[in-house]
Amino acid sequence: MSLLTNALEEIPDIVISRLPIYLRTLRLLDAQGAEVTSSQELGQLLGLSSAQIRKDLSHFGEFGKQGTGYNVAYLCNQLEKILKVDCVWPVILIGAGYLGHALASYNGFEHRGFRIVGVFDSDENKIGTTIGATVIQSIDAIAATIQRYRCQIAIIAVPATAAQQVADLLIATGIKSILCYAPITLTVPAHVRVEYIDPVIYFQHMTFYLTKGCIDE
Amino acid sequence: MSLLTNALEEIPDIVISRLPIYLRTLRLLDAQGAEVTSSQELGQLLGLSSAQIRKDLSHFGEFGKQGTGYNVAYLCNQLEKILKVDCVWPVILIGAGYLGHALASYNGFEHRGFRIVGVFDSDENKIGTTIGATVIQSIDAIAATIQRYRCQIAIIAVPATAAQQVADLLIATGIKSILCYAPITLTVPAHVRVEYIDPVIYFQHMTFYLTKGCIDE
DNA sequence: GACGCTTTGATAATTTTATCACTAATCAAA
DNA sequence: TTTGATTAGTGATAAAATTATCAAAGCGTC
Structure with missing residues (x-):
């Protein structure tokens, strides 16, 4: 799937509203030196279920690796692109x-x-x-x-x-x-x-x- | 139904989160001298459907009068009690x-x-x-x-x-x-x-x- | 008082959202 | 290499939320 989503799919606003939270937390993890994280770890930090986080991200593409999780820096980058905040x-x-x-x-x-x-x-x-x-x-x-x-x-x-x-x-x-x-x-x-x-x-x-x-x- | 709700019913948090918005708008209407309002008018002011407002309020009791709408001051008072902000x-x-x-x-x-x-x-x-x-x-x-x-x-x-x-x-x-x-x-x-x-x-x-x-x- | 218009509150239908359950992939250690 | 423990992504299911519908009630007018 293309990054900025397939035009056929309407992404729920409630999903969009969670992305900045994910991004904020990922950047914190990044600053703490974490290389990878998982939907489970993120969910724990945010008080959300891991399934929700995976589902939310799935609207935009595939960013993780089974068995491993997500590369923190990479996912940060992708979220910044999705939210269009890879600029000022x-x-x-x-x-x-x-x-x-x-x-x-x-x-x-x-x-x-x-x-x-x-x-x-x-x-x-x-x-x-x-x-x-x-x-x-x-x-x-x-x-x-x-x-x-x-x-x-x-x-x-x-x-x-x-x-x-x-x-x-x-x-x-x-x-x-x-x-x-x-x-x-x-x-x-x-x-x-x-x-x-x-x-x-x-x-x-x-x-x-x-x-x-x-x-x- | 009692004011602070029948214990059998669990009121959704999303409903609670809208009550302060209703209260804020009702107090504005009150300050503008409005005596009564309707779910339709409130909905228009807030960008919500009238059905949603009626449904939300219905969790707590009956506050309106058919054909007339809601008494602004009374509904304010009731919402303040529900939210427990009838004090400091x-x-x-x-x-x-x-x-x-x-x-x-x-x-x-x-x-x-x-x-x-x-x-x-x-x-x-x-x-x-x-x-x-x-x-x-x-x-x-x-x-x-x-x-x-x-x-x-x-x-x-x-x-x-x-x-x-x-x-x-x-x-x-x-x-x-x-x-x-x-x-x-x-x-x-x-x-x-x-x-x-x-x-x-x-x-x-x-x-x-x-x-x-x-x-x- | 009858009639037309409006509005609530309740219920039903629909839509949206969240969760579950499973497959396939990955890795580390035996 | 095999085994066991993780984990992402996904279609199905369940839950929750919103919207639509409607009867009953109130008000103003004729």
């Missing part, structure tokens, strides 16, 4: 509050395939100031940056009240994927993909399973 | 880097059921300094804070290299749920729940669906 994607960041600063300062993006190429804010007082080497620009400058880098990915790190408006602007300017840190669900056209990060969603998921133990009660 | 949960935060600062400064936790009651770091230079009104404490002080607040939830916002060690410490001290911002999969006992936030995982998911357009290529 330009990303723009909207919002230069505390969160925007944390994201812009994070140095874990580049070696995993992403670089923040522009930071934007609407606050006049922030425009022109810097985060590390990056100058915060006016919202008006977004289009130019997107064009220059052919940027398809944006991070929204503005307050919830401004997020939809920012999203509309980004989409009008050609952004195809948005990572939204604002705690709202955006309304976007079908060709735009949005992923959300809202820590409270995770907390509220957790508390369902906890026995109640609140402050002042 | 104490949370501790480990790691006072940029991300830790962003989290500690965020004022969107409290009204959704959570309060950061302690911030900890291993860096001697940070200990004793403040984020807003919160004093950064030594890692050694974690146990006392957990005990004092009967804290069950922790946020890990330390580098990947330290995360497992911190997790082990937290678990030994009684933490039951961890929100992990470090880009690794933690190894934890079965009774501990971990949720992960790693933006790169989302980016790499997105790029699978994008046409390649990297920097310098």
Whole structure:
């Protein structure tokens, strides 16, 4: 089977969503000096069944050797190709509050395939100031940056009240994927993909399973 | 059916994971002054089918009225009870880097059921300094804070290299749920729940669906 | 009050996802 | 070389999740 899959087969999104986890773990194993691994070992590390991992990978080709397992470096490479992160994607960041600063300062993006190429804010007082080497620009400058880098990915790190408006602007300017840190669900056209990060969603998921133990009660 | 469900029925985790999204949207509707809504309207806002929303809610009881829909305030209340966020949960935060600062400064936790009651770091230079009104404490002080607040939830916002060690410490001290911002999969006992936030995982998911357009290529 | 429109909640049907079970390949050691 | 222990890949099966369907109920209008 060809690497980027036979066009007849539609790969489930849930499979795609696991690949980055596999990749992250494989790169850790690689960094630890492991030459080979197995679906069983990976499954143990990730809390998944070995069958699931083999099945997931089988959508894209054959990467292992029976009796031996997978060559870590090779599988890393293949996954990077499948996910198209064997290169660096330009990303723009909207919002230069505390969160925007944390994201812009994070140095874990580049070696995993992403670089923040522009930071934007609407606050006049922030425009022109810097985060590390990056100058915060006016919202008006977004289009130019997107064009220059052919940027398809944006991070929204503005307050919830401004997020939809920012999203509309980004989409009008050609952004195809948005990572939204604002705690709202955006309304976007079908060709735009949005992923959300809202820590409270995770907390509220957790508390369902906890026995109640609140402050002042 | 009783509110917190008939013990015979095991509610799928995937259903639980959607409830916080429903709650978030309902509270938005409430803030906008909406008195009632419908599974159809909610579904439209969230990109889900109305049947799914009705089915999800049906695990917990009957909250709507045929022909009318759901009373927004009432359904909010019920979801808050189901998720046990009709109160404030104490949370501790480990790691006072940029991300830790962003989290500690965020004022969107409290009204959704959570309060950061302690911030900890291993860096001697940070200990004793403040984020807003919160004093950064030594890692050694974690146990006392957990005990004092009967804290069950922790946020890990330390580098990947330290995360497992911190997790082990937290678990030994009684933490039951961890929100992990470090880009690794933690190894934890079965009774501990971990949720992960790693933006790169989302980016790499997105790029699978994008046409390649990297920097310098 | 009857009628038309809407909506829920329940059940059935369908689709999707995960698991199982097995074959063939690989390797190390006897 | 043979044997035993592993392991990938895969078609079949089981489980889970989503979607479709529909009766009953509510509301507004005539």
